[in-house]
Amino acid sequence: MSIRALPLYATIAIFLLAYLICYIQFPAMLSTRVIGNLLTDNAYLGIVAVGMTVVIVSGGIDLSVGSVIAFAGVFIAVILRDTGLHPLVVFAMLLLITTAFGAAMGGMIHLLAMPPFIVTLAGMFLARGAGYMLSIDSVPIADPFYQMMQRAYFVMPGRGRLTLLGMIMIAAVILGMIVLHRTRFGTNVYALGGDATAARLMGVAVGRTTVAVYAFSGFMAGLAGIVFSVYTSAGYPLATVGVELSAIAAVVIGGTLLTGGSGYMFGTLIGVLTMGLIQTYIVFDGSLSSWWTKIAIGALLLMFILLQKGLLRLRVSQ
Amino acid sequence: MLLSTRDLTKAFPGTKALDAVDFDLKAGEVHALLGENGAGKSTLIKCLTGAYRRDSGDILFEGQPIFPQSTLEAQAIGIGTVYQEVNLLPNLTVAENLTLGHQPRRFGIIHPRAMRAQAEDMLAGYGLDIDVRRPLEYYSVAVQQIIAIARAVHLSGRVLILDEPTASLDAREVQMLFDVIRDLRKRGLGIIFISHFLDQVYDISDRLTILRNGRHIATHPAAELDRMQLITLMLGHELQHETATRHRPAVDPTDAIRFSGMGRRGRIAPFDLTVHKGEVIGMAGLLGSGRTESAEVLFGAVPGDSGTAEDTNGPVDLRNPRAAIAAGFAFAPEDRKTEGIIAELSVRENIILALQARRGWARPIPQAEQSRMANDYIKRLDIRTPDADKPVGLLSGGNQQKVILARWLAINPRFLILDEPTRGIDVGAHAEILRLIEDVVAQGMSILVISSELDELVAVSHRVIVVRDRQHVSQLTGEDVTTDTIVRAIAAPEAEPGSDSAATREVMA
Numbered sequence: 001m002s003i004r005a006l007p008l009y010a011t012i013a014i015f016l017l018a019y020l021i022c023y024i025q026f027p028a029m030l031s032t033r034v035i036g037n038l039l040t041d042n043a044y045l046g047i048v049a050v051g052m053t054v055v056i057v058s059g060g061i062d063l064s065v066g067s068v069i070a071f072a073g074v075f076i077a078v079i080l081r082d083t084g085l086h087p088l089v090v091f092a093m094l095l096l097i098t099t100a101f102g103a104a105m106g107g108m109i110h111l112l113a114m115p116p117f118i119v120t121l122a123g124m125f126l127a128r129g130a131g132y133m134l135s136i137d138s139v140p141i142a143d144p145f146y147q148m149m150q151r152a153y154f155v156m157p158g159r160g161r162l163t164l165l166g167m168i169m170i171a172a173v174i175l176g177m178i179v180l181h182r183t184r185f186g187t188n189v190y191a192l193g194g195d196a197t198a199a200r201l202m203g204v205a206v207g208r209t210t211v212a213v214y215a216f217s218g219f220m221a222g223l224a225g226i227v228f229s230v231y232t233s234a235g236y237p238l239a240t241v242g243v244e245l246s247a248i249a250a251v252v253i254g255g256t257l258l259t260g261g262s263g264y265m266f267g268t269l270i271g272v273l274t275m276g277l278i279q280t281y282i283v284f285d286g287s288l289s290s291w292w293t294k295i296a297i298g299a300l301l302l303m304f305i306l307l308q309k310g311l312l313r314l315r316v317s318q
Numbered sequence: 319m320l321l322s323t324r325d326l327t328k329a330f331p332g333t334k335a336l337d338a339v340d341f342d343l344k345a346g347e348v349h350a351l352l353g354e355n356g357a358g359k360s361t362l363i364k365c366l367t368g369a370y371r372r373d374s375g376d377i378l379f380e381g382q383p384i385f386p387q388s389t390l391e392a393q394a395i396g397i398g399t400v401y402q403e404v405n406l407l408p409n410l411t412v413a414e415n416l417t418l419g420h421q422p423r424r425f426g427i428i429h430p431r432a433m434r435a436q437a438e439d440m441l442a443g444y445g446l447d448i449d450v451r452r453p454l455e456y457y458s459v460a461v462q463q464i465i466a467i468a469r470a471v472h473l474s475g476r477v478l479i480l481d482e483p484t485a486s487l488d489a490r491e492v493q494m495l496f497d498v499i500r501d502l503r504k505r506g507l508g509i510i511f512i513s514h515f516l517d518q519v520y521d522i523s524d525r526l527t528i529l530r531n532g533r534h535i536a537t538h539p540a541a542e543l544d545r546m547q548l549i550t551l552m553l554g555h556e557l558q559h560e561t562a563t564r565h566r567p568a569v570d571p572t573d574a575i576r577f578s579g580m581g582r583r584g585r586i587a588p589f590d591l592t593v594h595k596g597e598v599i600g601m602a603g604l605l606g607s608g609r610t611e612s613a614e615v616l617f618g619a620v621p622g623d624s625g626t627a628e629d630t631n632g633p634v635d636l637r638n639p640r641a642a643i644a645a646g647f648a649f650a651p652e653d654r655k656t657e658g659i660i661a662e663l664s665v666r667e668n669i670i671l672a673l674q675a676r677r678g679w680a681r682p683i684p685q686a687e688q689s690r691m692a693n694d695y696i697k698r699l700d701i702r703t704p705d706a707d708k709p710v711g712l713l714s715g716g717n718q719q720k721v722i723l724a725r726w727l728a729i730n731p732r733f734l735i736l737d738e739p740t741r742g743i744d745v746g747a748h749a750e751i752l753r754l755i756e757d758v759v760a761q762g763m764s765i766l767v768i769s770s771e772l773d774e775l776v777a778v779s780h781r782v783i784v785v786r787d788r789q790h791v792s793q794l795t796g797e798d799v800t801t802d803t804i805v806r807a808i809a810a811p812e813a814e815p816g817s818d819s820a821a822t823r824e825v826m827a
Contacts, residue, residue, distance in 0.1 A: 004409065004453060182427045187414050194409035202406070202469075203390050203419045261409040 006311060007255030007304065008267045014300070015274045022277065026284045032160025034280060036153075039166030042276040044069065044228040045246055046169040046269060049254075050176035051220030052247040053268045057180065058213045059193035059260025060116035064105065064123030065221040066243035068098050070236065071131040072225020077139035077235030087145045095222045101127070102218020106211035120214075124244070131237035138236040141229060149230050165227050172223060177265040179216070189213060193260025246297075250275055253300050257308055274300065319378070320345045320508040321366070321397070321477050326375035328361055335361040337532040338375065343477065343508040348499060350511045350519045350540070352552055353529035359512055362529070363479055366510075367399050368392040379476075398470030402482035405466035408455035413437035415454050416469050440472045441465070444498055460491030464498055471502060478502060479510045484518055488604065496522050516545060528552055573630060575733060575764070577616065580625030586611040588624050589790040591783070593733055593764045598755060600779030601768045602804045608788035609768045610652055613735045616766070617649040618642040643676060648731035650722045652738045652768070658722045661711025665703050666692035668710045668721050673728045695724035700750060716747025723751065727758065734758070737768045752778055772801040784808055 022029045039046075048065045055062045072094055079090045101123065108119045152164040180186040188209045191199035200206050229235055254271030256263025278296045282288045321343040328336040336358045343349050351359050364370040366377060368386030376383050379395055386392035389399065406415045413434050414421070422432035437450040444464055454462055463483055470478055480499070484492045499522055503509060513519055519526065520540055528535040528551045535551050543551075573595045581588030586608040593599060603609045614620040616627075618636040627634040635641040639649070651658055659668055669692050670683055677683065683691075692706040699720040703713055710721050719739060726734055736755070740748045755778050759765055769775050775782055782794045784807040792807045 178427060182430075184419070184421055184423070184428065187410065187418060187421065187428070190410055190414075191407050191418060194407040198405065198407050201389055201401075202415075203393070261407075 004262045004311075005264070007257075007307060008264045008270075010304075010307060011253060011255045011267050011270045011274070015270050015277070018274060018277055018281075022281050022284070026281075029280065029284060032156040032158035034160070036156060036160035036162055036166065038273060038276045038280060039169060040161075040163045040231070041279075042272050043163075043165040043169040044224040044231060044240075045243065045250065045275075046272040047172045047227060048221050048224040048243060049247040049250045049268045049272050050172045050265065051217035051224075052244075053176060053251050053254070053256055053263060053265055054180055054186075054189055054213055055116075055217045056248070056251050056256050056258060057193050057260055057263050058189045058210070059196070060109065060210075060213065061120060061248070062102075062105075062123075062214060062217045062221075063117065063120040063244050064101075064127055065217065065224070065247060066240045066245075067124045067127035067131070068101065068218065068221035069225040069228050069240040069243060070238070071127045071134075072098060072222050073229040073232070073235035073239055074131040074134045074139060074237050075235070076226065076229050077141050078134045080141055080143050081139060087143055091226050094226065095219055098222030098225070099215050099219040102221070103211050103215035105218070106214030107207075109214065110207040110210040116214075128237065135235070135237060138234050140234045142233075146230060146233060150233070165231060168223070168227055172220065173265060173269045176220075176268075180265050185209065185212060190261055193257075193262070195261075246275070249297055249301050253297075253304050255304070258305075319343065320380060322376075322378045323362070323366070324376045324378065326362070326365060326377065327373045328365055328370060329373055334532050336365065336372075336375075339529070339532070339534045341527060341534065342537070343510060345476075345508050346503055346506045347524040348503055348509045348511050348522050350513070350523035350526045351529065352512075352519065352526055352548065353535075357529040357552075358532040359529055360481070361532070363399070363481060363510070363512070366392065366477075367397060367479065393470075393474045396474045396476030397479065398474030398477065399479040399481065400463065400466045400470050400483055402485045406454055406462060406469070408453065408462075410454060411451055412441075412448060412454050412457070412465060413450040415465060416440050416450070416472070440468050443501065444468055445494070458491065460487050460494055463487070463495060467495075467498060467502075471507065475507070477508045477510070479512075481512045482514070483511075484513060484515060492518060516548070520545075575627060575629045575634065577627045578625060580612075580615050580622045580627070582611070582615055582620060582622045582624070585620065585788065586615055586785075587789040591616075591790075593766070595732070595764055596759055596762045597781070598759050598765045598767060598779050600775035600782040600799075601766060601785060602770075602772065602775055602782055603785035603808060607785045607808075608790075609785050610737055611788065612785060612790070613649060613737050613766065613768060616642075617647055617735055619649065619651075643672070643729070643731075646732040647735070648672070648726035648729060648733070649735040650719075650726055650737065650739060659710050659718050662709055664707045665696065665701065665710050665713070665721055666706040669695055669706075669724045669728055672725045676729055691728060695728065699724055699754060716751075719747070719751065720754075723754065731763065733764045733766070735766045735768075738770065739767065740769065740771065740774060748774075772804050775799075775804065776801055 019029070028034065048069065052062060052065065075094055075097070076087070076090050079085060079093070080087060105119050105123045108114060109116050149164055153161040156162050180189065188199070188204045191202065191204050192206060192209055196206060228240065232239070250271035251263070251268050252258055252271070253274055254263070254267030254269070256267060275297055279293050282290060282292050319342050323339055323341045325338045325340065326336050327334070327338055339358065339362060341362065351362065353359050361370065365372045368388045368391050371387070378384070379397070384395055386395060386397070392399075410418070416437040417433050421428045422436055423429060424432075434450055441448070441450065446461060446464060448457060448461065454465065467478065483495060487495060499509060499511070511519070511523055523540045525537060526540050526543060526548065527537045528548070530552065575593045577589075577591040579588040579590065589612065601609050601612065611620070615622040616636070618638045618641055621637055627636055634645045636645070642649070660671070666688055670688050674683055689706060695701065696703060696706060701713070701717050701720045701724070703717060710718055713721070723739070739751055752774060755765055755767065767775065767778060776799055779799060780795070782799050782804055783790055784792045784794070784804060786808060794803055794807065
């Protein structure tokens with residue numbers, strides 16, 4: 001329909017093409033088991049990328065999310081170890097903290113008119129440091145509720161497992177789609193990313209929207225932290241270094257414009273799955289070094305940045 | 319009275335932007351606000367819309383004093399504004415733009431069908447047949463402008479302020495917009511119309527209010543004030559008749575820059591051009607006809623893919639602007655805000671910029687020399703600024719344009735290209751810039767002037783080149799350089815009856 005949707009179509013086409021190539025070489029890759037694992041293994045990345053999509057569409061960036069995930073893991077592990085609180089209570093506490101943390105960064109960005117890059121960079125160090133303060137070592141989680149969550153799954157036809165983690169990710173993406181595409185807040189996010197001055201003149205509450213954007217990202221980072229701690233059964237302050245960059249990569253590969261104002265939540269899901277697919281392919285191949293994942297993702301990113309540049313030029317020339 | 323101001327006063331450090339201004343707007347009229355740049359038009363508008371807080375005086379809406387603190391509050395009271403640009407969001411759909419902030423929802427979630435219906439409802443009666451689900455950027459500026467009006471009318475509905483709404487529209491689009499304005503007038507809105515284009519002002523306005531130096535000068539029905547009287551009121555003194563004395567320059571046919579076959583595919587067809595020393599060449603054509611594209615090729619800003627340039631010393635390298643500047647070329651682009659001035663830098667820094675760039679950063683111009691040069695040009699070009707160290711972004715449009723001119727004059731080019739040097743500046747500055755062109759030409763500089771204002775081209779040019787559909791179609795010299803002949807050359811192919819006047823308007827715009 002619109003030229004802005006082109007990157008989304010490109011993303012979907014590339015994903016399908018990549019899957020086809022994988023399938024021809026390794027027919028087993030089409031099994032629901034592989035698909036189930038793809039969702040489970042990338043659940044935390046997918047969730048954090050949902051928050052990142054909203055941030056990037058608003059014209060910002062959130063570098064703190066990787067550290068927030070690590071902090072979340074340590075926080076949950078330490079509280080569960082030291083107190084008798086139910087994990088669900090701990091989750092609620094954590095989500096409150098990370099959401100408030102995001103909101104505080106959003107507030108700073110708006111009130112001090114500081115670049116999001118700097119504010120969230122500070123947030124990145126802060127969250128990482130807070131994790132270290134709680135524990136320097138990896139803290140194992142042996143809560144029975146955790147074991148229950150790890151074992152919760154549906155069996156799909158073909159004996160693939162749709163795990164709870166995978167379902168949480170899908171739920172997060174759906175929530176993200178509704179928030180971004182079907183709420184006034186979501187439209188305000190696009191408005192902000194398109195042209196902050198015009199948005200303000202049209203009555204968008206720029207400050208409130210900015211705070212909400214980073215609060216949403218903080219919430220999603222907290223949720224990703226919960227999922228990651230279930231996935232690894234531990235909290236470790238050195239975990240998930242650089243995940244914020246993977247999330248940004250997934251968002252960009254998903255067709256969202258880094259300059260803001262344009263993109264689709266669904267694209268981000270495809271972006272995450274594309275990155276997971278490359279990883280899976282390398283595991284299947286067995287002979288390739290895992291660094292090929294990074295090279296392939298780098299090449300994809302470059303391609304999408306060039307595509308965006310091309311589209312931008314196309315739009316200008318219209 | 320729908321909207322009035324009484325003794326409205328607003329001062330900025332150093333200037334009184336509004337000095338006890340009385341202004342009245344009736345329901346069902348189009349009221350044009352006129353004045354030179356710096357006369358106080360924008361300040362008045364900004365006080366009315368809450369963007370500025372007034373120092374003293376009253377604003378009365380239907381007789382009640384109002385105190386809008388923001389554009390939103392003004393909108394809620396009933397005063398809507400449409401600016402020249404930055405009104406809407408090109409990345410959102412038309413429907414989203416129209417309904418932003420009050421999208422219909424069901425269970426907190428936007429209801430797309432209801433949103434579309436509401437948007438189509440808001441656009442009904444504006445004569446637009448568009449798909450509101452498409453992104454706004456898909457539509458032309460004129461359509462976007464009408465959508466912005468529809469939004470403003472829907473949200474405020476009593477007073478509509480149009481600030482230079484026609485600046486980037488062509489003649490047909492202006493008429494489309496005017497039809498909308500007339501219709502709104504019939505519906506009883508009070509409309510404040512600001513424009514530099516006097517033709518349009520007379521075309522649409524019922525009454526005219528003239529401001530000068532922050533004071534209210536006069537308000538008259540448009541029919542009772544002719545153009546000369548209006549300009550006299552705006553300038554405060556009789557405009558010296560710009561007599562088009564065709565002083566033929568004693569050009570030396572051998573001392574010239576010869577361009578042959580210059581062009582770039584998709585932008586401008588190959589053309590030949592000979593520029594004599596001390597000659598002013600005008601370039602006329604409609605917006606998008608290839609005027610600016612010609613200039614960009616000549617300056618290497620968008621280098622040509624064919625053609626050569628040579629002067630008496632041999633070939634001239636025009637691969638990029640740097641090479642062109644080295645060859646003694648200079649180019650003052652059309653969009654001075656984005657391509658010309660550097661708003662944060664001071665007047666002095668803006669003036670020495672090109673000269674410094676040519677000298678190279680290793681040899682900075684001494685501070686004393688910079689100040690001397692800046693002050694010299696401020697005096698010579700009559701740039702109105704308190705001092706040379708004021709950021710250029712704070713000056714008015716006409717003065718910014720003079721700063722750009724000073725920048726290029728400082729490197730003493732032999733060939734200066736001016737793209738729309740008088741766009742968006744007031745009548746007084748206008749005449750000064752034309753006089754300046756004549757001055758520098760007398761000293762042997764060659765100038766290419768691109769302009770939509772035919773009177774201006776006729777007044778300064780020795781020769782006029784007409785561009786149409788990305789081709790140089792004809793060249794007028796000597797006695798042939800008249801507004802009439804240029805219009806005829808521009809309109810030549812589609813010489814159907816009626817199209818002629820449209821073309822005139824387009825050119826004048």
